[in-house]
Amino acid sequence: MSRSNVSLKEKIAIINASEENHLSARALAKRFKIGKTQAAHIVKNKEDIRAKWIDGNNSQSKRSFMKVDGKKIDELCYEWLCRARSQNVPISGPITLVYKEKYPK
Incomplete structure (x- = not known):
């Protein structure tokens, strides 16, 4: 599987699919065409991702470079x-x- 950057909007969709359908990281990875580890990481950090979404961060941004x-x-x-x-x-x-x-x- 090739490396892919997932936007904030796509991460929210992955989190919602995980909660609504009770999908595993492997099933999410297959459905959204991302790596299994990346899917697991998104689900693990769903609270931080949701906080960024609620704060109104750019939904098309793929990475947060500013530490x-x-x-x-x-x-x-x-x-x-x-x-x-x-x-x-x-x-x-x-x-x-x-x-x-x-x-x-």
Whole structure:
């Protein structure tokens, strides 16, 4: 079986089929043309998947690349950008390194 990425909408369909029809991971894998391990993982993590669905995440997204550390880095960069812009510091090229050394947090 080839590797396939399943969207959030498809994961919800797999979870619903699992609960309504009491299907095993093997039966889900065959029905949705995914791997057995992937089907088992989706059913195992159904609460997290449903929480993403309820939160209104993009139903067509296949993966969530942003981890907690990545979000923290984004927040810090945005805060730095706001401080630099409020001080009328030009934001381009090497100035970012100079500014970071000159104005540490």
